[in-house]
Every structure is written in structure tokens, then in C-alpha cells.
Amino acid sequence: MAPAPKAVKKDENAKPADAASSAKKVDKGKREKKHKDEKGVKAMYKVEGSKLSRARPTCERCGPGYFMADHHDRYTCGHCGFTRYKQK
Numbered sequence: 001m002a003p004a005p006k007a008v009k010k011d012e013n014a015k016p017a018d019a020a021s022s023a024k025k026v027d028k029g030k031r032e033k034k035h036k037d038e039k040g041v042k043a044m045y046k047v048e049g050s051k052l053s054r055a056r057p058t059c060e061r062c063g064p065g066y067f068m069a070d071h072h073d074r075y076t077c078g079h080c081g082f083t084r085y086k087q088k
Contacts (some may be wrong), residue, residue: 057084 044067046055059066059077067077068084075084 060084 032049044055046053056067056069056070057075058064059068059080059082062077062079063080066077066079068077073086075086076082
């Protein structure tokens with residue numbers, strides 16, 4: 001037969017585990033994550049006075065309904081994969 005477990009004394013001055021772990025996180029200097037702003041449709045168009053213009057080119061293969069993604073050296077269509085490189 002196994003011996004009975006010994007009783008553990010509780011320290012009345014001890015902090016709860018949650019408070020101790022949160023204090024350690026702050027002391028380590030971890031930063032909170034930054035949330036990126038969602039661009040949505042408003043990034044696809046520019047309003048100039050009373051006119052509306054497209055900010056990005058449309059895909060040559062897919063047609064006027066598909067905008068191309070703007071990378072630092074190229075434009076890419078997310079629908080068909082067509083890539084057009086920017087002029088230097």
C-alpha cells in the first residue's frame with residue numbers, strides 16, 4: 001500500500017499564481033502586438049474633388065473587376081497570377 005500524501009502548508013502572504021505570472025511578463029519588457037489597419041475598398045480608389053479614380057491598375061487578363069496587388073517592384077493579380085513589372 002502506498003504512503004499517504006503529506007499535507008502542504010499554504011503561505012498566507014503568497015500572491016496568487018495569476019498575479020505573479022502577469023508581473024513577470026511586464027518586467028521582461030514584452031510589447032503588445034500592433035494590429036494592422038484593414039485597408040478594404042477605400043484603398044482601391046482615390047477621390048479627387050467630385051471625381052473617383054482607381055488607385056491600382058486592373059488585370060489585363062481578368063478584366064476591369066480585378067485589381068492588381070501593388071508590390072515594391074511589380075503588380076500582381078491575385079485571381080490569375082499575372083505579373084507586370086514596374087518601370088525603373
